[in-house]
Amino acid sequence: MSDGSLIDRFLEMMAAERGASRNTLAAYRRDLVQAAELINGSLGAASADDLRKLMAEYQSLAASSAARKLSALRQFYAFLLDEGDRDNNPALDIARPATQRPLPRILTHGDVEQLFSRAGEEAAGEAPPVNAVRLLLLLELLYGSGLRASELVSLPRRAVAGGREFLIIRGKGDKERLVPLSERARETLDRWLPLLTGASPWLFPSGKGHLSRVRLFQMLRELAARVGIDPAAISPHVLRHAFATHLLEGGADLRALQLMLGHADIATTEIYTHVDSRRLVELVNRRHPLARMPLGSADVDLTTSSA
Template sequence: MSDREILAQFLEMLAAEKGRAQNSLKAYERDLSHFLENSNTGFMNASAENIREYLAFLHAEGMKAGTVARRLSAIRQLYLFMYRDGLRADNPATNIESPKLDQPLPKVLSETDVDRLLDTAEQQAQSGKMEDQRLHALMETLYATGLRVSELVTLPRRAVGTDTTMIMVRGKGGRERMVPLGNKARLALLSYLKSLNETKKEESGYLFPSRGKEGHLTRRRLGQLIKDLAVAAGIMPSSVSPHKLRHAFATHLLAHGADLRAVQQMLGHADISTTQIYTHVLEERLKNLVLTKHPLSDG
């Protein structure tokens, strides 16, 4: 199979199985084509050393650390795909570290940013370590549900089962609401729970237990884990937090035509005026679109 055929299959998988948007697919294609054109070997025969040499080449060319990290993230996803599909018996990108970021990137989490965060979390979860699988489950659940961080870390273990499609959440003021879970988040949670059960740690009533006095993963620790993940994904850590993923959940839903009332219910806002803040982002985007793209505009 040729390199271009492998790349085409990889992009097809991203579109079919992960629902990646065209802009995201084009970004993956650009990054992987650049690797192919500037490495010393093709996808099938590349070694960990070949990948490191390519990263050194990018640094020598003066490329920003964020761009290098982003391209490494794309390479990791490609080789995870090849390994899973039996195209390769190994994954040469497994133990290659991302560069430290020293350049600011956009603070708004785009859909492409979120894709890279989730892809990187999924790739790390292939280590089989319970902690990596936990972070993957946390990330998928955050973006799939838009939960407040306090709601997420205090979810009871019984909240998720084999056939769970809706989870009951207790929000501010003790108000309860039902939130759709989504298949990717459910599968990530089930994989994490299997790993958690196999560790035979002390039983806890929480879905994300901890040895601390609270008995569950803390908000602060989750924030630290997400910032570490951002570095690995090539995204400025200051632009990522649990609350910003909640913002991304709401903004991206509305951008794809979701009803404002439905988003209000999922977020657990008592007043719809609180939810309307997300429409301001979309209104500004539409305004810029008209001003720059309309045939009668000056742009």
């Protein structure tokens, strides 16, 4: 069977059984087709030595890109092994390129306050510009609910549920989750809904579809420039990161944060635990039971034993 047919079968499985998104499938296809073009012979029949030579071709790439390509190969060969098209997975013999996951850029509380202050001013009054109210709501949902950019721009009007206390989000892998809607966001939503015209099913319509991620990115950078913040420091993901970081600083539970962010693995959520050491020390000193126990308390005597 040709490499093209094997890749098609693998991607069909990823879509049907694992719910891989369209973007994920496209990325796998690009990586596997490129590998098939570079390898000496058939990709489906490649040996571990063939794959080592292939990975040598990727040395000029960033470690994270090479690691992603190796991950695609490992899953591809695991599929062929399960299907009986191979009796081994040669990609397992290849060392994964060392990567260090970078922390997203950080917005301070002051930065966030400036963004909201300006957006609120622009959307104030009895007849504010429609685009100003839209921008304020987008900001509320990015920072107040931690949505991904793709989730936010593609929100349908019917996503608002539970008496407007929650949003129904369809995230990665086509999985649904409930995300709390803050009182501030609900108030802005109540201002936005009457401004929607037409029969578009989207909460943020634009043209024949919905607002694009590129336009969302531009709007945020334009707002940052208006308040004197470096536009390069702002993006939808930076605001999502600020949502997670500031919630953790306020004492949020990591598991609850995982559910709100829609992470399949809590290890992904742990990247947001980069709080400074001084705060951790302060947390132990204030919250640990020993913090409330007098030093040298007679209630605890470690010098005696009842044995």
